[in-house]
Structures are given as C-alpha cells and as structure tokens.
Amino acid sequence: MSDFHFGYGAGGERANDPYDAFHEAVDKAKDCDLAIFAGDLFDTRDPDAETLTKAMELMIPLLLRQNDIKLIQGIGKDISKVPETALMGIPIVAIHGTHERRTKGLLNPVEALEKAGFVVYLHCNGVIFEKDGERIAIHGLSGVPDQYAESVLSNWSAAPEHGCFNIFVLHQSIAQFLYAQHTLDMHKLPKGFDLYVNGHIHEAKQADYAGKPFLLSGSLFPTQLKEESEKPKGFWIAETSVRDITSDAPKAKKTFEANGMSIYWVELENQRKTYVRTFENPTHEAVEKELERILAEKHDKKPLIRIDLKGKVRDTLAPDMEMKFGGKAILSIRKATVDSESLPTKTLEEHKLSVEEMGRKILAENLVKAGLDPKTFDGVFELLVEGKTDRAIELVSRLREKESGAQKNAKQQLLFRHGK
Numbered sequence: 001m002s003d004f005h006f007g008y009g010a011g012g013e014r015a016n017d018p019y020d021a022f023h024e025a026v027d028k029a030k031d032c033d034l035a036i037f038a039g040d041l042f043d044t045r046d047p048d049a050e051t052l053t054k055a056m057e058l059m060i061p062l063l064l065r066q067n068d069i070k071l072i073q074g075i076g077k078d079i080s081k082v083p084e085t086a087l088m089g090i091p092i093v094a095i096h097g098t099h100e101r102r103t104k105g106l107l108n109p110v111e112a113l114e115k116a117g118f119v120v121y122l123h124c125n126g127v128i129f130e131k132d133g134e135r136i137a138i139h140g141l142s143g144v145p146d147q148y149a150e151s152v153l154s155n156w157s158a159a160p161e162h163g164c165f166n167i168f169v170l171h172q173s174i175a176q177f178l179y180a181q182h183t184l185d186m187h188k189l190p191k192g193f194d195l196y197v198n199g200h201i202h203e204a205k206q207a208d209y210a211g212k213p214f215l216l217s218g219s220l221f222p223t224q225l226k227e228e229s230e231k232p233k234g235f236w237i238a239e240t241s242v243r244d245i246t247s248d249a250p251k252a253k254k255t256f257e258a259n260g261m262s263i264y265w266v267e268l269e270n271q272r273k274t275y276v277r278t279f280e281n282p283t284h285e286a287v288e289k290e291l292e293r294i295l296a297e298k299h300d301k302k303p304l305i306r307i308d309l310k311g312k313v314r315d316t317l318a319p320d321m322e323m324k325f326g327g328k329a330i331l332s333i334r335k336a337t338v339d340s341e342s343l344p345t346k347t348l349e350e351h352k353l354s355v356e357e358m359g360r361k362i363l364a365e366n367l368v369k370a371g372l373d374p375k376t377f378d379g380v381f382e383l384l385v386e387g388k389t390d391r392a393i394e395l396v397s398r399l400r401e402k403e404s405g406a407q408k409n410a411k412q413q414l415l416f417r418h419g420k
C-alpha cells in the first residue's frame, strides 16, 4: 500500500480521512507477514507533531501482532542499525515518496520512523526476511526527481537475490501510466524480480512487467476528484506460497495467480463516498434533484460531491446548492471552462510541488548556462525551499571552492580567445 498522505487536509473537514483509511487498511492486513509502504506516507516532508503521533499510533497494531518473521540480511543496508521494535510483529518496510523527499543530510519523515523503531527504511538498498524457511527480499528505491531516476537506477544496479522471492519497490512517475515530463520508462527497471510495486500514481492498477505483476498501489483515499475517484480505494496482498487468503480477508479479490503466487485486491469499505457529476446548461432543479438522490443513500460520513457545470450557468446556482446541501455533503461545485477541462485536477499540495519542480528546472537551466553542474546544486535548491539559508550559503561556498578550479580554467581560455 502507499500514498496515505498523513496530514492532508489538516484542520479541514476531511482531516481524518487519511487516518480512517489507513486504520481500515491495517485492520484488513492483520493476517499478513510483512507490510510494504511504497512512499508518500506523509503529505509533507515536515509533518507536525500531531501528524507524526497519529501515524505512529496507527502503525502499532501491526508491530504488536503475533508473527515470527526474521530480518536475516541487509542488501547494501546495515541492519544492525535497525531498532528491534521495527522488527516486531508484522514488520513494515517503507520507502519515502515525492512528498517526503529532503536533500541529502536532512532526515526525512520515513527515515525518522525507522530511527524511532517503526519501519525499516530503504533507499537504493534492500533487506531479506525469512519465515518458515521462505525468504523474501525487498529492494527499495525511494522517490527521486524523475529526471535522475534512470541514472540512480544504473548506479544502484539492483539485482534479484538468489533463493528469495524478490520484490522491487519504487515511487516514480512511470511513462506507461501517465502523461508527464521526465517520466521513467518502465523498461529501464531491472528485470528478474518476482513482483514490482510502485507508489506515487494515485489510481491503483495491476499491470505486467517482463511477465511479472507490476502493481500500482494507489492512494488510500482520493486526493484528486476525477470520475475514477468514485471507485473504492484499497491495497494489494501478495501471497507468495499457495494459500487461499479469501477466508482471512473476505473482501479480497484474487486478480492474479501463477507459479504459486497469488495477488489479491482488497477494497476499503468504510470510507467517505465520492461522487462526480457533470451538468450541461443546468437548472437549479436538475442539480437539486441529483443531490437529493445521492443524499438519499446511507452515508456514515458526509459524501464528497464534485459537480462540474458546463454551458449556461446561473451565478446563484453554486451558492444556493451550498446553502441547501452544505450541511449534508462536502460540495465542490465548479464552472468548467475550456482550460480547466483540459487540465488535470490537482490538489494544492501537488500544485506546490509543481512550482517547486518548475523552480528546479529554471535553476538547472541557468546552472548549465553558467557552466556549472546542476546535479551538484540540487541540494542548494532544496535547502532554499526549506528556508535553510545558512546551510545553503555554506554549501554554495563549499561547491564554489570545488568549482573554482574549473572556473579559473574557463576564464583563462576566454581571455586567451579574446587575445588578452
């Protein structure tokens, strides 16, 4: 599972949605031997004390389960540094996602969870667990800027471990699943693993890579309101040996079976319902009727209803509906313009990230123009984003010393060319 986005909507009406969803998922996963969280556990890289505490509280039930799985080996990871509490019960193996990434040397919140003894954190390394003579190797690539994903992968050169069931976990934009700049081509991923799990993309999906299941874990609650958001969210269970788990998790649906491995999709049932409706030249009456129809169904939590209005729309429509139904539903009513229709809907947090990415791109272009290596200066940008100006200046002066040799050289060449 992935993309819990703890802290999302804090202070708002949906503030508990991430926790409620995770709570249900953990409850439905309590018969598993191992949990894998594929990034974006938190909505921000610096979650506040309330968010951190809530996340840890909700993970405790997994660690307190009766289970005799053992961490037996690290793959490029010093397992003596993993606190023992993180290996209790159903251990959680986690990577950080796009939302938690911080520059080298700064603790990200998933790494923090490992230090606190809640998870086993992976980034360009792996761990091997053993239970009843069966070995599971998990190889994790935490979220890296998409334009560097390929080079990070080739520097790491992950390979499946002999005699193990090998799982490759990542958190990237994969070209085959979405349209975006700098996506990672799926075929650049190392082959030979038994199972691939990718976070980041919020719509869950099962695909295939080199004959093996490639799972998009999807988010546990909708962060974007699209038509697909009406589908219930959930998580995947992989059974690596022959056993029918449908008796343990009654709503689990088997979606794959081969060589003794089965994949199940487990839906969350007790979460806020989402509805997306579109109206063309709507009358008050038409919208009202549909809202009444939706609200006639039983809802434990106020449903989330998005209404897109097209064509001729009276200005009073949205405020009138808000007035009449605002107490029974969380309404998002918007007039669709040509522009907003062609643009994918994004959460505020995602907009913030896009601005950051744009800034990173501009900085990279200017660095190249100045004859500097943009990769070296990535840390400077991230420190500035976090408001750590002193550390940014310190890093710049250190980098300048390193670059000054090369600069001097370039300057001399320039002077030489101009005949001075």
Ligand SMILES: [Mn+2]
Residues within 6 Å of the ligand: 003, 040, 097, 099, 200, 201, 202
């Ligand atoms: Mn996410």
